[in-house]
Structures are given as C-alpha cells and as structure tokens.
Amino acid sequence: MRVAVIGANGQLGTDVVAALAEAGHEVVELTHDRVRIEEEASVQAVLAESRAEAVVNCAAFHDVPRCETEADRAFAVNAIGALNVARAAERLGARCVYFSTDYVFDGRKAAPYTEEDSPRPLNVYGGSKLAGEHLTLAFCERALVVRISGIYGRVPSRVKGENFVSKILSLAAERPRLAVVTDERLAPTPTREIALRLPLLLEQGATGILHLACEGDCSWFEFAREILEISGLETPLDPTTVEAFGSSVRRPEYSVLDSSRLVSLGVVRMPHWRPALRSFLQNAPRRAPSGASLP
C-alpha cells in the first residue's frame, strides 16, 4: 500500500514511517516544510501528488498549556487540519488515520476507558483533538481514530522538545532530588508499540475509534520511579500533587485506556507498560547522566 505520513519526523511519525516500511509498504514522508495541515490548498495539493492509498495524520499542536492560551492555533491544527486531511484523503479514495488522545476524557471513571465511553475534555487541547476526531470520522468514509496515551519514543516530541522519559533522565542528572505527581494515572506507551500495530490495522481496513495504549496503569510518580530504577539511578523521588505542583491546566486524574478492541480485530495485544518501558530503556540510545551506570 502507498501510505502518506504527515508529521513524518515527529516522535510518533518517525516510528510509524519505520514500521510501515518494515511491513513492506511504500511510504511518502511529509514533514511540516512540505505541508501545513491547517491550509486546505496545501493539503489538497500535497496529498493529490502523493497518490496515497492511506494517509496517516501524526501532526498536532499538543503543548497542553500553550493550547489554553493559543486556542485558535490548537483548533486550526488539531481540528481544521484534521478536516483538511480527511477531505483530501476522501477525494483520493484513501483511508485516513488520525491520532488522538486520552485527554478527550474527564478522568472521572474508575476503570479503563473503552471506545464506547463518552468523551468530555477538560482542556482546550482535549477539545481540539475531540473536534479533530469528529471531523476525521465525518469527512472520510474509511477513517480510523487511534487514541493513545503518555507516549514516548526515540525521537522526543518535537513540540515539547522532550518526553517524560527523557525529561526524568535529564532532570535526574541535574538535580539532587525530584518531585513527581501521584494523583494522575495513565498507561504510558512507547511509540514503537503503537506504530508496529498500524500496518495490520491498515491492511485489515479497521475503521472507527480504537484505543491503543499499554496494559496496566501507573501514576506519573510510579512511572518516574520505574524509569530511575531501570536506569540504575538513585536520585530521590518525592511524591507531590497536581495542586502543589501548581499546574495551570485541568487534566484528567485518570485517563487509562482499555485497548481490548485491538485484540478483537486480530492484532497482537499491547504489552504491559513496565516491560515495555524496560525494553525501551535497554534498547534506546540515550543521554547517560554522568556517573550513572546504565543497563
């Protein structure tokens, strides 16, 4: 299949490009200098030229605090951008994949969220991504919305310049101790685990909404503790709360995704977040803090 990947050099896009190529697909890599998804003409021209049979939209404006103050930009990229990509894909008769987020939920549920649960975003980022989901599904007949959570990859997020794993490792090298929140729970997921499942989903023609996150769940504090332990770092970790941390943005306290629909589609189950993290840290080249022995 000929697949165009938008945001091809991003954290997720890099692994998506690699996984599609490894599965034998022809990949058209589209970076920001080639297409601005909020501009309809730009999207139409580039995708028409690509002659893609599937379009994977990994582009986003996902700096959560900045989305609060730059709502126009958040909706331009995450919602209107999604609409433009979906329409252009539909015009080509192509499939369209839109990556969304656990932040479409309000976090009040005490069990993992399924695809049937009603979204209720708490912040502008989540609202703009939910709008992008609706527009993608409405304007492309063969659309798949993939909700993911707490992602980390070999290439850190381009919008943020880091991911939680790289941030904890670099802070552990700089500071005598770290404080991490205990009152937000999620299922952190390596981008490679998401990307590896995409080729089969495309080949099978999966449509609708799909949750794709690692099994199990943890707080950011537990996630940080595991990162330090696996890396052989002894930097002390202090538990804190979102309130004490002084975050300006409301986020769901609990945004664990139930990924069992994946198995019903015949795709291999997601790993538990702990072995997935271990495998990532043991295989990924990373900055080694001075004096630390890395496994």
Ligand SMILES: NC(=O)c1ccc[n+]([C@@H]2O[C@H](COP(=O)([O-])OP(=O)(O)OC[C@H]3O[C@@H](n4cnc5c(N)ncnc54)[C@H](OP(=O)(O)O)[C@@H]3O)[C@@H](O)[C@H]2O)c1
């Ligand atoms: N990070 C998380 O924990 C998380 C959690 C749940 C869901 N997600 C979702 O996962 C997806 C991928 O995130 P990521 O971490 O891989 O992001 P990323 O590393 O920041 O990559 C985003 C890519 O999109 C490109 N891009 C940004 N704005 C664009 C625009 N207007 N037009 C065209 N291209 C544009 C960027 O190019 P430039 O850098 O050159 O601008 C970059 O290549 C997003 O949909 C995000 O909402 C992320």
